[in-house]
Amino acid sequence: MSRTVAETRASAANPSVIARLLRRPLALAGLIVICVTVLAAVFAPWLVPFDPYEQFFEGLTIEGAPLPPNAQFWFGTDLVGRDLFSRLVYGARTSLVIGVVANGIAVIIGSLIGITAGYFRGWTDTVLMRFTDLMMAFPALLLAIVLAAIFTPSLWIVAMVIAMVNWVQIARVVYTEARSLSERDFVMAERAMGAGAGRILFRHILPHLLSTIIVWATLGIATTVLLEATLSFLGIGVQPPTPSWGNIIFENQTYFTSAPWLVFIPGAAILALALAFNLVGDALRDILDPTQQGRH
Template sequence: MHPFSRKENPVKFKKKSLWLESWKRLKKQRAAMIGLSIVLFFVLLGFLSPIITNQPYDGFNPEKTLISPNSEHWFGTDDQGRDIFTRIIFGARISLWIGFFSVIGSIAVGAFLGLLAGYYGKWVDTIISRFFDIMLAFPSILLAIAIVSILGPSLFNALIAIAIINIPTYGRLIRSRVLSVKEEEYIMAAKITGMSDGRLIFGHILPNSITPIIVQGTLGVATAILEAAALGFLGLGAQPGEPEWGKMLADSRQFITTAPWTLLFPGFAIMLVVLGFNMFGDGLRDALDPKTK
């Protein structure tokens, strides 16, 4: 057969996924993967806590109060004889639950308001932006304290308060993104074809504005966990008996010299999980940034 008579196969181009490429870049960042490993470790601790330990996290055992760490009680016991290791791994459920769901609530409300402000502009933007400015004028923790004081101290009300105080962060972020995206040519073309505002906002503008929200949300979980711990420390979050890390610190502060392990391990758990989310969030921001390609 003549060499020029061969049928050449056409070159096939594979369409690369943005998320796949971002994941590949993320895997190359050691700090981000360490942070992700820390987060997944605490998530597994929370889910598997009933399997990992058979000791109750509540109750009172006067015979085992303030026992230092040993083979039976790895992290020691508190002033009521409760195993601190058990309370920390059950507390991971609470801290992660508050962190994730408060951020989801903040993003849902903040993104909706930010979309309206950025897309419609004019008086809609003015009202929503001034609302964000008023909320940001108050220190976040003081605003959270005020909200919980009105609703009543509880974990659920603490979650609501944390979600509310972080709404402006996500709202202003997505508003600025919408102001840029809505001027793109494909958005203008969609308007000319008569596409409805709802379809345009949620079908085109939102998907192209979600990347910074994902990054900020990851970092926001760490902030929410710290805020929940602060409210728990003040007695406005978790109530007596609940294994929340901030509440554990508050209950043990009087034993800082006589039984330091009662504060050391809950404090270390808060530090470690917050560090994990921050490291992962920083790496995620770099991975999703097109300038790093």
């Protein structure tokens, strides 16, 4: 018989899974980076030495150029004399909020569409998956740019735009697995006993898909963080003065040659966080997916 949702959730979070995750050096390194970033974002008001919006006259040279990293401004200052370290820490809040919210919405939409199309088949399958294929035909970045240009950019609008272009991948993956599961004997037996579609979907098919959804949700955060940074860098994401790792690079790109730390430091933060989520997601896939076990 199929496991219940509670049983599957418990198995996904049991100590053996966590212990196996912690035994992987790359996954452990990714977890450390994620935890440090989350803690820095949560406790930003108590960690940063300055207000991220405050402009300092002493934060610029006599010629008006940004200051390099020093004892007062640990990561230097930006082109208007604001402390880069403070803006970077507050920017982590923006990236994480958008990453979690946008990816969460995308996972919910993609999972519902994939499960529904995979189970009901017929015209439902045709309509939903052809719409998914249509969305996949558009380059995600180009579609996000168009949507961001239509709506007034803000934190939540950017999150919604990213969610609207990122659900298609998980929908396709969930659809394939749901379609396979719907033909399994235990599902056929439930149908024969008169079980309704809701019971079969949520008590028998969804529990088998939780590991896949968890893995894709983790990997999707990395994609979302990178997409948010790209939109902000292009000037159609989170708008200044709200700090975002992408718009920090966008604002300071003109000083790339004379003040490279203004681009390299936030760029390194984006790279580190995206890589961390990818490492954890890959490890979870190997641990939770039975077909991957024994290959590493």
